[in-house]
Amino acid sequence: MSDTDTVDMIHEDALPGHESELEPKPEWAPRYPGSGRLDGKVAIVTGADSGIGRAVAALYAREGADIAIVYLCEHDDAAKTKAIVEKEGRKAITIAGDLGEKDFCESVIAQTIDAFGRLDILVNNAGEQHSDKEITDITEEQLKRTFQSNIFSMFFLVQAARPHLKKGAAIVNCTSVTSYQGEKELLDYSSTKGAITSFTRALSENLIGEGIRVNGVAPGPIWTPLNPFGGSSKEKLATFGEKTPIGRPGQPNEVAPSFLFLACEDSSYMSGQVLHPNGGTIVGS
Structure with a gap:
């Protein structure tokens, strides 16, 4: 996929956004x-x-992977x-490239195997969100894109990765507190x-017999x-994270250890589970 193709994927609300421009x-x-804990892993x-x-x-690399x-098109950040x-x-x-496209997902797996010769951990983290106050504001195009990016991509990647995942491999999917609480503007x-949470549980049942664990965060x-780049309304962004019991938004390095735990042998007796780094919000499991 060319740079021009990936640039064309940027949505009208500036998503997915560049971390290099964020303050x-x-x-x-x-x-x-x-x-x-991840020595020799890919x-x-x-x-x-x-x-x-x-x-x-960053954390996986520090642990030896x-x-x-x-990523989509943010070449400077990547x-x-x-x-x-x-x-x-x-x-x-x-x-x-675009993870909503099956061909690209297959290419991701092929390029990884070509470069490293193996695959031990698949982290399905990429996603997109758009803030809309009314359900009637959600266009058909946006609806399809959100599902393609957020859940179709996970099916496509796991399908392509499956022949390369051996006993001891781990899949970690990124779901959200919104799966449990809902969010009226999302x-x-x-x-x-919600689909990702269900997918995680079902895929765990499907693969655990092969020694492949599937969990979520x-x-x-x-x-x-x-x-900040369009996923929340300006009103919500002004108080982003303040309604959590901790009273502030979390930082990425406060979430990454959950992904590490679920990828390494520390969680060898866990599959089909979801961890909740959410600032103290109590949700049903």
Whole structure:
């Protein structure tokens, strides 16, 4: 896919947005030294150019993994994530394109196998959201795009990855607190996150017999480019995260450890589960 193609994917509300243009900058840096929990592993992290994905890539690299950084079109952000991984002494490749397209998802897996020869961890993190006050404001095009980006992509990637995932592999899907609570201005987004939660549970049942664990992470309001660049209304952005019990939005490096835990042997007796780094909000499991 060419740079022109990926540039054309940028939506009218400026999504997905560049972390390089965001102030204040999200906190992505790991908070502690690595302990080799992912030594020799290879991970694909979608949406790894910025936000939670960048923090996950950085932490995985610190723990010993090589990373395939998958993103839409934010080449400057992706280059920085690649440099972060390499500074940790690990290898990284960048792959740009539309995860809503099956052919591209197949290419992601093929390029990763070509570069590293194996695949141990698949992190389905990439997604998009659009704020709409009324259900009638959601266009057919937006509805299709949100489902393509957020849930179709996970099916396509897992389908392509399945032949390469061996016993001990892990899949970690990013769902959301909106899957459990709903969000009145994020009707299509919340619906996809509910689908991701169900997908995580069903896929776990499907793969656990093969020794492949599938779990999820459901972040609350996290300071990433997703909301400031069109994912939230200006009114909600003004008090973003303040309604959580902790009283502030979370940072990407406060979410990444959940992704690490579910990818490594620390969680060897967990599958079909969801962790909730959401600022103290109590939700049903």
